[in-house]
Amino acid sequence: MPKPLKFALIAAVLLLLGISAQSTAASWRAESRVDPPTIKTGSLSLLAGGAKDFQFTKLSGNALIPGSFTQAPLAISNAGTVAVSYKLDGATNSLASPTAADRALTNAVQLSIYTGMDQAACEAGQSLTGQQLYVGPLGADASFASARDLGVGSTNSTENLCIRVSILSQAPQSASGGKLSLNLRFTGQQR
Amino acid sequence: MKKVTKATIAAVAAGALLLGGAGTIARWQATQTIDAGTIESGHLNLTTTGTGEWQDISNPDAPEPFDPTTQQLVPGDVVTFSQTATIDAEGKNIAGVLSVDQEATDLKGLADYVTVDLKVDASAQGITEETDGTLSFAEPGTYDVPFLITVTFDEGAVGDTPPSTYDQVVDLQALTLTLDQVRS
Numbered sequence: 001m002p003k004p005l006k007f008a009l010i011a012a013v014l015l016l017l018g019i020s021a022q023s024t025a026a027s028w029r030a031e032s033r034v035d036p037p038t039i040k041t042g043s044l045s046l047l048a049g050g051a052k053d054f055q056f057t058k059l060s061g062n063a064l065i066p067g068s069f070t071q072a073p074l075a076i077s078n079a080g081t082v083a084v085s086y087k088l089d090g091a092t093n094s095l096a097s098p099t100a101a102d103r104a105l106t107n108a109v110q111l112s113i114y115t116g117m118d119q120a121a122c123e124a125g126q127s128l129t130g131q132q133l134y135v136g137p138l139g140a141d142a143s144f145a146s147a148r149d150l151g152v153g154s155t156n157s158t159e160n161l162c163i164r165v166s167i168l169s170q171a172p173q174s175a176s177g178g179k180l181s182l183n184l185r186f187t188g189q190q191r
Numbered sequence: 192m193k194k195v196t197k198a199t200i201a202a203v204a205a206g207a208l209l210l211g212g213a214g215t216i217a218r219w220q221a222t223q224t225i226d227a228g229t230i231e232s233g234h235l236n237l238t239t240t241g242t243g244e245w246q247d248i249s250n251p252d253a254p255e256p257f258d259p260t261t262q263q264l265v266p267g268d269v270v271t272f273s274q275t276a277t278i279d280a281e282g283k284n285i286a287g288v289l290s291v292d293q294e295a296t297d298l299k300g301l302a303d304y305v306t307v308d309l310k311v312d313a314s315a316q317g318i319t320e321e322t323d324g325t326l327s328f329a330e331p332g333t334y335d336v337p338f339l340i341t342v343t344f345d346e347g348a349v350g351d352t353p354p355s356t357y358d359q360v361v362d363l364q365a366l367t368l369t370l371d372q373v374r375s
Binding site (some may be wrong): 027028029030031032033034035036037038039040041042043044080081082189190 | 238305359365
């Protein structure tokens with residue numbers, strides 16, 4: 001082997017050794033994992049009649065005439081982990097293809113929502129008592145004057161409402177034979 | 192055998208005997224044990240002490256205790272976890288730097304809504320806060336370094352925070368304090 005090549009090989013080996021020695025000269029390191037207990041996010045869940053999409057079958061009426069009404073109790077409850085403020089966020093006729101009679105009936109209906117009324121009395125069709133939350137026509141903008149508060153767990157987490165749908169006494173003839181599929185929308189916001 | 196040959200053999204044998212004898216001539220020798228004592232390496236330990244304390248500081252003016260076993264985060268909440276890390280450094284020329292790694296925190300579905308911040312307190316005696324945010328010490332000793340984890344659940348606008356953020360676990364186990372020895 002030529003001398004220059006031998007020298008080059010030796011130098012390369014020494015360099016490698018030098019580099020190797022450099023990388024193994026590690027200082028001390030101590031690590032500590034911060035391990036606090038896990039935390040969880042909560043949830044917000046507003047239920048009407050105990051369900052997210054409740055079929056309000058008690059509020060039904062056949063052959064209603066002007067001046068008559070149907071009413072039924074409805075419980076609004078907070079099933080989440082955070083206190084909620086809720087309000088009515090629209091009351092509409094949800095028929096997919098309403099006829100002229102359906103539209104006339106929709107316009108001839110008055111919605112009343114009260115709280116604080118005895119549920120049995122509400123179901124029995126007695127006069128509305130308690131606090132009035134809404135009285136007015138159907139519409140996407142139907143809402144309470146102010147939001148209602150619901151607590152969490154067993155603390156005021158349910159509010160019992162009495163819902164009444166009345167046919168106005170001055171309902172036009174065009175509303176006769178109309179159908180109403182009432183869709184009440186309640187919206188809750190975290191307090 | 193000729194006389195000359197015999198004489199040669201005898202001379203060689205005598206020489207060999209003489210050489211062998213030379214090896215057994217002992218000279219004086221003395222030994223002395225040097226007692227330099229023992230030396231020990233130092234150590235560099237980092238431990239957390241106590242169980243830590245959670246607080247709800249959503250209202251900074253009225254902080255409240257926060258119990259993660261029974262209470263949950265909702266948008267707008269800010270909670271903190273405070274604990275103390277102890278540096279135990281021994282060695283004549285020991286010095287070190289404490290740094291925080293919080294990049295690895297995996298918030299999964301909460302990533303766009305929750306932030307986690309880990310800060311160490313530089314006020315302990317003997318601890319110096321460097322310009323890059325690390326803490327250093329230059330002498331052996333025991334240093335108590337309080338640290339604070341802040342978890343913020345952004346309030347967002349009304350209706351902005353989706354139900355996918357409900358009932359999620361915030362995993363803080365990837366937060367790591369690293370203590371490296373340094374040589375000046």
